[in-house]
Amino acid sequence: MATVQPKLMTADEFYEWACRPENQDKLFELDEGRAVEVPPAGEIHGAICCLIAYLLTKYVFQRGKGHVCSNDTGLLIKRKPGTVRGPDIMVFDDSRPLEKLSRKFADRIPKLVVEVLLPSDKMAKVNRRISQFLKRGVPLVWLVDLETRSVTVYQPGQDLRVVQEAEELTGEDVLPKLRYRVAELFALPGQA
Numbered sequence: 001m002a003t004v005q006p007k008l009m010t011a012d013e014f015y016e017w018a019c020r021p022e023n024q025d026k027l028f029e030l031d032e033g034r035a036v037e038v039p040p041a042g043e044i045h046g047a048i049c050c051l052i053a054y055l056l057t058k059y060v061f062q063r064g065k066g067h068v069c070s071n072d073t074g075l076l077i078k079r080k081p082g083t084v085r086g087p088d089i090m091v092f093d094d095s096r097p098l099e100k101l102s103r104k105f106a107d108r109i110p111k112l113v114v115e116v117l118l119p120s121d122k123m124a125k126v127n128r129r130i131s132q133f134l135k136r137g138v139p140l141v142w143l144v145d146l147e148t149r150s151v152t153v154y155q156p157g158q159d160l161r162v163v164q165e166a167e168e169l170t171g172e173d174v175l176p177k178l179r180y181r182v183a184e185l186f187a188l189p190g191q192a
Helices: 011-018 043-063 123-136 182-186
Strands: 028-031 034-037 067-070 075-078 083-085 089-092 112-116 141-145 150-154 161-163 168-170 179-181
Touching: 011 028, 011 034, 011 083, 043 067, 043 089, 043 112, 043 182, 075 123, 083 123, 112 123, 123 141, 123 150, 150 182, 168 182, 179 182
Parallel strands: 112 141
Antiparallel strands: 028 034, 028 083, 067 089, 075 083, 089 112, 141 150, 150 161, 168 179
């Protein structure tokens, strides 16, 4: 007996599907036209994402340019078959008013995508996501690892580089003057 292949969705079809009442309490991504449910993140993941988003937001305000998106904001990778990923954090370098931001998915290319590893993440899936970001044209990707307190830096056409807790993480030539000690990404208020 032949199996029926489900119809592959475009990004626009996926948006409408994900907004249906039966799907609104769930988090999905679209990978090559197929909806994939994403597990909820834990408290520590949320705290690290918030801390990094705060540091990056301070950076864009000090520059007077750009904006930061978080909370798995959809990033359009490909229209047909649709691929929409929800990075933990994205930094855009352009200045535009809030009213000009998309009500659906971001279709512009961010300067930086930050992913924070979950304990349940499988590296094959993480590498696939990072590859999709780089192929889409994202010039800088940080993969933050709480367990090793390190950040792996990805840039198109370059070898990946691991930055340890005591070392300095920069925006490379993509986001000038962006620099933090990796330890700052893991330090809540009141911690040394």
